[in-house]
Amino acid sequence: MADHTLMLDEMKRVKGRADRLILDDLLPKSHGVQEVDLLYRMMRDYPQRGGKGMRPFLCVTSCRAFGGEEEEAILTAASLELFQNWILIHDDIEDGSEMRRGAPSLHRKYDWTLALNAGDALHAQMWHALVKNRERLGEARTLDIMEEFAHMIHETTQGQHMELGWVVGKNWQITEDDYYVMCTKKTAWYTAISPMRLGGIAAGADREKLKPLVDAGTKLGVGFQIHDDVLNLSAGSKYGKQSADDLLEGKRTLILIKLLASLTRDEKNRFVEIFSMSRAERKEHVDELLALIEKYKVLTYASERSDTLVSQAISILRTVQWGGNPQAVQLIEELARFAIERDW
């Protein structure tokens, strides 16, 4: 892996600022009514669990790359973290995920109905945080940012619906193109497209300049997700989630879609059989699936796809008329490379 020290230090610094803003200013701390106090602790749970902070970093750095100041984007960056936290609470419930960032997921740590409701409370708190932008950015820019958020969540929930629908419907008739549509919606919008666009909006950049970020962010976000799925199945990664958790959840990853297309008829039947089992039963057959993944070298295929996508993203990013801090422009490119070189 190339040396990403400078970029990672900067990402950590921005993530630290966003976290402090969230925990000190944006989320309520305690409440005299005991039950409500528990709700507040639940709202503060995921935000206290760390994470890379790629999205707030992309937002703040894009703002600087477009000639804005960090102060103009930091509240929006923190709101992106709030977004990720509430949607992860709900995703973990929907997917039956057992672990999140190295600890039991919220709906296993507490009652699941309380966790669902805490996700809603955090969602509303995210919008409340975005309203506060009015003090620094003025009202028009504040509303522009909220419009981008609304669009981002619309895309993300569409993607989540597609993926869940495939799992629920036991549907494996999925092409690579279907996967790219789903992954663009489910991951790329909130991971790359909107964080960069929001940085631009916060900086007051011309709307025309933001257009190539959709294409660049799509490729970066999908490349990021494919790499994530490869890490989930690679032994020895520092990955926070339970390894091979994706196989237990039955997630339709590029890896499995490609694998299914490569299998013999007998293997295909066995594959579908294993994925028709309950999560607990399937646990006994994870090694069998990993052996097929190894046999058909689909992790290599997926890694090549993510490399290509991110290279294309970088080419598009180089055409953006940033017009601001050149060092920030460099940091974005470095983040893109990191997205497919990281082992965590």
Added chain:
Amino acid sequence: MADHTLMLDEMKRVKGRADRLILDDLLPKSHGVQEVDLLYRMMRDYPQRGGKGMRPFLCVTSCRAFGGEEEEAILTAASLELFQNWILIHDDIEDGSEMRRGAPSLHRKYDWTLALNAGDALHAQMWHALVKNRERLGEARTLDIMEEFAHMIHETTQGQHMELGWVVGKNWQITEDDYYVMCTKKTAWYTAISPMRLGGIAAGADREKLKPLVDAGTKLGVGFQIHDDVLNLSAGSKYGKQSADDLLEGKRTLILIKLLASLTRDEKNRFVEIFSMSRAERKEHVDELLALIEKYKVLTYASERSDTLVSQAISILRTVQWGGNPQAVQLIEELARFAIERDW
């Protein structure tokens, strides 16, 4: 029941306008990707099921009572309906409610994980609708309305957490005062306080004038809820939900809290025993519970409480410096009376 025809016609008219706005303009209709198209149908499901429309009516009518025009409040009124729809989707999942407005609840009609996600999509769409206020109301007032919404949802999720926490924790150590705190948060804010305040904000009313609406709306909203709970247990009501559904869900209503305080020790033990059963088992003992409710006349007690609360609300409403359309002021008072006289 007094004759509420004029008020009900007006409520129906406003509800019809809000519904058309939601279904024609605010919610997406169809999508080329088949899975996303299903998401859209799910988002449009509850909004198509009718309902009284008390909240949009209160919002629009308060706007006129404060001297504003209906056009200034209609988008906010429709957003209140969107709010109710997404939170009902999630509440129904959390409470295990089987029916909603005379049809199977969304998580029973479709897969429950898809329903959870559709609730999130609708939640975001509600904020998107609120952003659109900028065209008519200008940016400052639009953001003020969003701030009120954020506060309203914060209160509602606190109330939902309190109620769920009691059910999950099998907690019956609840006083009437605990109930009023919970019910104010869970019901009164989104049913009465915020709808009236939002009407005032949309009309550009002086903030000072909105202050008594918190107290008036608390009493109106709690009175409305207690009456609702009485209807749920009264035979022969035109109520849309499954009758006595509250007993199956184990909802901590004023009726049950008062009942528990009235029971002999043996009856109390039996009461707690029945509520420790699963929903399906408890179904067999609903008649036993209804007999105790009858024996201790707690429906009468609850009705008297809701009557008193709404009378107090009306007294406070009469102190508000509305300054706008006097007929609208009258309609609000009539709605308050209807809240405890209705049989549906």
